[in-house]
Structures are given as C-alpha cells and as structure tokens.
Amino acid sequence: MSENVVAGNDARSYRLTNIDMLRGLVIIIMAIDHARDFFYVGGISYPMEQPDISISIYLTRWVTHFCAPVFVFLAGTSVGLMNARKSKHEIAALVFKRGLWLVLVEIFIISNAYSFAPFGEPALGGYTQVHLEVFWAIGVSMIVLSAAQFLGARFCFIVGLIILFGHNMLDPIWPGQSVFDPYIEFWHIIHQQGQTILGPFILLGGYPVLPWIGVMFLGYGTASIFQKPADERDAILKKTGLTIIGLFLIIRFMDIYGDPNPWQMQDAGLLATIFDFMNLSKYPASLLYILATIGPMALICAYADRWTGWLKDTLVMFGRVPFAFYVTHLILLHAISIVVGMLQGFEFNQFMHIYAFYPEGYGLGLLGVYGIWALVIIILYPLCKR
Numbered sequence: 459m460s461e462n463v464v465a466g467n468d469a470r471s472y473r474l475t476n477i478d479m480l481r482g483l484v485i486i487i488m489a490i491d492h493a494r495d496f497f498y499v500g501g502i503s504y505p506m507e508q509p510d511i512s513i514s515i516y517l518t519r520w521v522t523h524f525c526a527p528v529f530v531f532l533a534g535t536s537v538g539l540m541n542a543r544k545s546k547h548e549i550a551a552l553v554f555k556r557g558l559w560l561v562l563v564e565i566f567i568i569s570n571a572y573s574f575a576p577f578g579e580p581a582l583g584g585y586t587q588v589h590l591e592v593f594w595a596i597g598v599s600m601i602v603l604s605a606a607q608f609l610g611a612r613f614c615f616i617v618g619l620i621i622l623f624g625h626n627m628l629d630p631i632w633p634g635q636s637v638f639d640p641y642i643e644f645w646h647i648i649h650q651q652g653q654t655i656l657g658p659f660i661l662l663g664g665y666p667v668l669p670w671i672g673v674m675f676l677g678y679g680t681a682s683i684f685q686k687p688a689d690e691r692d693a694i695l696k697k698t699g700l701t702i703i704g705l706f707l708i709i710r711f712m713d714i715y716g717d718p719n720p721w722q723m724q725d726a727g728l729l730a731t732i733f734d735f736m737n738l739s740k741y742p743a744s745l746l747y748i749l750a751t752i753g754p755m756a757l758i759c760a761y762a763d764r765w766t767g768w769l770k771d772t773l774v775m776f777g778r779v780p781f782a783f784y785v786t787h788l789i790l791l792h793a794i795s796i797v798v799g800m801l802q803g804f805e806f807n808q809f810m811h812i813y814a815f816y817p818e819g820y821g822l823g824l825l826g827v828y829g830i831w832a833l834v835i836i837i838l839y840p841l842c843k844r
Contacts, residue, residue, distance in 0.1 A: 476762030482777030484528040489787050491522035493831040496795045496813050499821025526592050527751040534674035538681020550604045557600030564593035571788040574810045581815040585660040595665040599674035615679025621672030626745050629718045651741040666742040692760040699756030706749035716745040779842045
C-alpha cells in the first residue's frame, strides 16, 4: 500500500484524503438541491425537463447530479480498501450490517425528516410515505456487495460494467398498471421509478437499485487504483476521466442507446439544445448519466492532492462524517422551512408535510435558497467538526 494510504495522524489514516475531499464536496453540493426542494418558490421538482428554465436554476439542479454516483462509487471503493486490513468474512459482516442500517435509517428517519408526518400524510390519502432513495440504494448495494466480494474485485468490476452498459436495455419493459401487481412492486425496486402501496405505507421507489449496484461494484473493482503511488494513481484517474467523458459525448451525440430521454435541436437556440443534450435520466440512473458524472469525478479526484488550505480541510472534514451531515441537514432544512413559512404568514401545520404539499405562494427566490443553504452549512459545521 502506498504512503498516501498509511500517512496521517488520526484514526482514519488508512483513508485517502482525496476520497474524503470528494465526498465532502458532493455532500455540500447535495444540500443545495435539498434546499431548493424545501424553499424554492413554485416548487419546481424537475427543472431540467422545462425547456424555458433559466440557466441559474438549471445549473443549480444539474450540478447536484454528481452526488449520488460519487457517494455510491466511493462507498464501493472504501469497501475495496478494507481488503488491506480485514478478512473477507470480516468485510462481509461489516458491510452487510452497514447496508442494513442504512436501509432502516432511510425508512424510519430520512422518510420522516422529509414529511414530519410519521402517522400519515393527508394529501396521500392518509398513507405514510416511505422514501427509498440514496441511503436505500447505498444500503441495498452494500448488502449485495457483502456477498459478491467473495468472488473478487475482478468479478465485481466485470459485473458492474455489464450492469452499467446493459441495464438500459430494460427501459422499454413496463409491467401492468395495477399498483397491487407484485411484478410492479419488484420492478419499482429494481429498475423503474414508481410507488407501491403496502398496508398503511406508500413506498416511493425513487432510486431503483440495479444501476446503483453496478456503480458500487465498479467502485469496489477499481479500489486498487487508490493503493498505487500518487503519481501513478493520478495519471490513471486523469486518463480514465477523459476517456469516460469522451465516451459519454460520443454515445450521447449518436443518441441511439444509453438514456431514455432523446435529445434534439431546440427552436429556442443553442443553450436550450445544450440543456436538452444534458437532460439525462437519474431515475433510474442511465448509462449516460453515470458516464457524465463519474468521468468528471475521476478528474477532480486526480487533482485533489494538489489542493491545500482551509477549503480542502473543510471538505475533508465534511467528507468524513457524511451520515451525520445527511440526516441532520434534512431535519434542519425542514425545521427552517416551517420558520420561513410562518414568517410569510402561513400556519405551522401547513408545513408538517412533504415539501411537495407546501402551500401555494410559499417560497424564496434562488438567492434566498442559496442563503438558506449557506446557513445550514454554517450551523452544521461545528457538529460535523466535533
């Protein structure tokens, strides 16, 4: 193992600083998207699908696309780096328990942080909404990886590639329309976004897990890159990043495979065409979506060691406590939204809901959204540093 892996003075010295820095960067970016969800006036959930959207709100949404792929990929990488310190059986037990824990946190904590309505959402007919999103995707992928890692890094890498490049062939497959159809319930978990009623709960399958399993497998299968000497590692990351970006541009330009959203020249002009070109499917995560995010991620990671100063230190700090940041920032955003709503003249109980059901007329402009985002970062800084 290189000196970069073992260097350091803290208990996490086995972790690479550039991995933590990258994770910290995307978790802060992620908070922008959630601030937009809770505060942006008009509640635009999918701005990239609107051709006349402003460049500011488009980029505010698009930049957050990096978050989930980076989280999932680096989770796989971190498991791969454990091979230097733990046996396969130790890794399997640890990763399985962590994955199960994340799934339970998604169901019982994250879902309620979004809604503040654990006993039912009136706007959903009294059902309690359960989100199956990023913690769910990471958790399920870790559970699968806990078994697959016995077959080796090369096996996981190859399977990850097969999933990544092959799963969009499933795009045309849609089961029947009945929400009680067991096939639909399975498909909403595996490959197509949707919702399923299960007793008093309505399960929102926001992150179908198949492509995320592939991304985590790729992270695990390429962990050995981060054990190489710094110069060699960074050279591989740069070459890989540029290759992936080039591959994305070629496949997207051909527009024959890799994403269910085709692009076309827009009458509104070049900028609208670029918007359409970059409007990639995240639910489920398409091949092109993954290529467009993992490629730049590799380039940033290649240059991360050259960054110094308080900004890098801050990103590393946040990157080492992603769980604490994620859970608390959602609760904090929801709580602040109640305060803002009451200051705007609304009632307290109008915000004990999922943000999609906030009252009409509530919200802030984009500048206000960024102000709330900065406030949340400042408030959580001492907690995360501690």
